[in-house]
Each structure stands twice: as C-alpha cells, then as structure tokens.
Amino acid sequence: MRILIVDDSAMMRAMIKRVIKLADVAVEDILEATNGAEALELLKQHDVQLLLTDINMPVMNGADMLREISLNERWRNLNRVIISTDGSTVRREEAEELDVRCYLEKPFSPEVLRDVLNELADNEFAETE
C-alpha cells in the first residue's frame, strides 16, 4: 500500500508516519505533501491507495483538494481519511459528500489512528482477495 500524508505541519506528518510504521499494515511507500496542490501533483505521478489529509492548509486546503479528487475517475478507489482540528458538523457532512472513509478529529491518540489504519488495510485486503 502506498500512502500519501498531506499536512502543513512537519511534526504532524512525522507523527503520522511513526504511527503508520507501528501499525500492522504492509506499506510500500509513504509520500508527503504540505498542501492540497502538492498532493494532487503527487497523486498524478504515483499510484496511491490511502490519502491522510488535513483540512486547513495554505495554497490549497484539504476540502478543495478532495473536491478535485472526487471529480477525477482515476482516483475513484482512493481511500480518503481526514485528520483535522475542525470537528464542526458542517465539515463532517461535507466529508461524507466527498467519499471520505473516516474523519479523525485532532487531538487524537496514536492508538486511534493505528486502529483506523488497520481497519482500512483489512478492508482493502478483503476487497482485493
């Protein structure tokens, strides 16, 4: 599985990477982007199975990026997870419309993210069997 982490905080990206390595998932590669525009460029260049993204970022925010992704058939099977401080009901409803599989609200404990990763990996494996 190739994973793309999108967050403008280097520390948050590092923390997510650390949790991914602790989770029981087979990871081929972990890519990083600091905003939605960078992430879209990486998605065009690489076959990514899981996207973990923040919402509030400079240049292009996570919601605009997810809107772009939802319009492109190429990324129909991309698993999308939001990791954001914005826990508003409006944002959660917006996420549902954008085919987001899971909405993780910051702050979160590493165990919560690990469980989400394991569950997504299990589902992915079951769907491809």
Place this chain on the structure above:
Amino acid sequence: MSSTNSPTMSLPKLSDPDTASAMFEAVRSVAEHSFFAVAEPGDERSFATQASAVSSWLVATVRFEQGALKGSVSCTMPTSLARGLFDAFAGRDPSEPEPGAELVHDLVGEFSNMVCGAWLTRVASSRTFTLHHPTVEPASTPRHDGGPRLLAVIDDVPVSVEVTLKAEPQLG
C-alpha cells in the same frame, strides 16, 4: 457544499465562564491525547510566581475565520515545556540529537492549532472555520494584552491562552 456561517454570528469571550471552561477542556484534551501531558487549571498568582523563573518563552498564534468573524488564539509557554512536548509527540529518545528551533516552533504551532480548533468546535460546533498557518515567536516574558486569558499548568509548567476577536463591520 453549503456552509451555515452567518455574518451575524459571534463567539463568546474568554471572560464568559462557559467559554473559558471550553478553552480549558480544549487545552486539557490536546495535552493529554496528543502530548501525553497532564493539564490542570492555573491562576494569576501561581502563574506570576512560576513565570518569574522563566526567561525563554514561545508564543504561537493561530488566526481563524468563521464567516465575518475573525480572531486569533495565542498560546504562550516556556521553551523548556515546548521541548518536553516535542519529545512526547515525536517519541524522541533522550539519547537522540536535540531538535532544532524550527521543529520546536512547528510543534508549538501545531499545539496552538489543535487548541484553537478544539475550542472552536466546542463553542460553535455547527459552524465550519478556517485556520491559518500558525506564527511562532520567541519572547523573554509571557505575552499579555491585558484582556481575559486562560491560565493552565501543563506538567507543572505555566501556560497562558489568549483569544482576540474582531467582527467585521456589518454593511447596510
């Protein structure tokens, strides 16, 4: 996608007890969940005593927008606490090299970002908001503009949180 933001909406101020309580819960939640730290309420007297022994602080400010309402949340903490939170967040072993100032600033910015988002979610959960990238500045004394502030103690170290609100003038 629709937004329920309205230019007539406003946020309560930190002088309101429920708002201050929501801010403390935001600080406590961020400290415990992401930094494995214990947060307790602080008070002006203890803060002044503890702060007088600290000569290096970091002030992280996150600007936010909720419709026509604009404001900012500033978290002020000793640099020593920031480094301790860094170790907890990053899982740094004491034998590893010390992180540079840039990473510590990024960490304090993310702390403030989470506090701001958690607080806004608590006091106005039906409204979405935009958070800007944090700015972090070193200071020799804790910042205080004279307005109400939330004081807390994280791992026995003093921390202050200030909120500035600025509503745009209504047209017509």
